[in-house]
Amino acid sequence: MIDSKKKYHEYLKADKAALNINGTGFTLFVRELIAPNYIWKFQKRLRKLEYYRNCKKGIINKLYYFWLKSRHRKLALKLSFSIPENVFGPGLSIAHYGTIVVNSKARVGKNCRIHVCVNIGASGGIAKAPTLGDNVYIGPGAKIYGDISLGNNIAIAANSSVNKSILEDNILIAGSPAKKIKTIDVTNIIPNLKD
Incomplete structure (x- = not known):
């Protein structure tokens, strides 16, 4: 902040x-x-x-x-873009123009790369929103919702639905509902991390 x-x-x-x-x-x-x-x-x-x-x-x-x-x-x-104040840490990278909706109660760490048609929000009348760690890549069309937490150095594949906490670091998650696919090096997909 x-x-x-x-x-x-x-x-x-x-x-x-x-x-x-x-x-x-x-x-x-x-x-x-x-x-x-x-x-x-x-x-x-x-x-x-x-x-x-x-x-x-x-x-x-x-x-x-x-x-x-x-x-x-x-x-x-x-x-x-519907991105409220005090949600993203330093190093935010919005990749393209297009619909992005983020709940004001969500919290995202540093070095987040976010693509179009992403929704980060609450679920089913519960006011709590997701908390994402540092160095998170969010692919196009990803939906992240509910009172969940995600670890650091995570890539979320395109069109994934993430509604459960995944605290493991250095992984790719994908699917609907999303699950761990494999271990990855997120510096390969977030360009500014290579510096």
């Missing part, structure tokens, strides 16, 4: 690396002006919202927060 300006910058740096955004300063500004990367723009706004929500107090900052939230919501609707 972003709880200081230093953490805010660390999250931005990790997200930028996860999205493979190169360049700094003027060159990045010009590139974003000519051909904007809307996913990067979305993630920057998400992190700024988290910073203002968690760290800034006072009426002026609250008003600014609500203005930021309004702008962020418009971009989220454009991209079909």
Whole structure:
């Protein structure tokens, strides 16, 4: 969770690396002006919202927060992302535009790579949502729901339904309902982990 300006910058740096955004300063500004990367723009706004929500107090900052939230919501609707604040750790990588729905009570560790048509949510009227560890790859169409926990270094295959806790690390899970398929090295499918 972003709880200081230093953490805010660390999250931005990790997200930028996860999205493979190169360049700094003027060159990045010009590139974003000519051909904007809307996913990067979305993630920057998400992190700024988290910073203002968690760290800034006072009426002026609250008003600014609500203005930021309004702008962020418009971009989220454009991209079909429903990703609330304070869910993902640093190093979030949204791979493509398209529907992504995440419950506000879900918690996801650092270095998550998430694809289109993913749903991370509660189940059957139970307010609790999933908790995912660090270095998790979520394939297109995966559904993760209920009061469950997943370990670290896990890959969830496309179109899988995960509704039970799997605490083992370094595995691929797939199917409906999802189960362990094999042991894997997740650094092969999350590019920014190789650095």
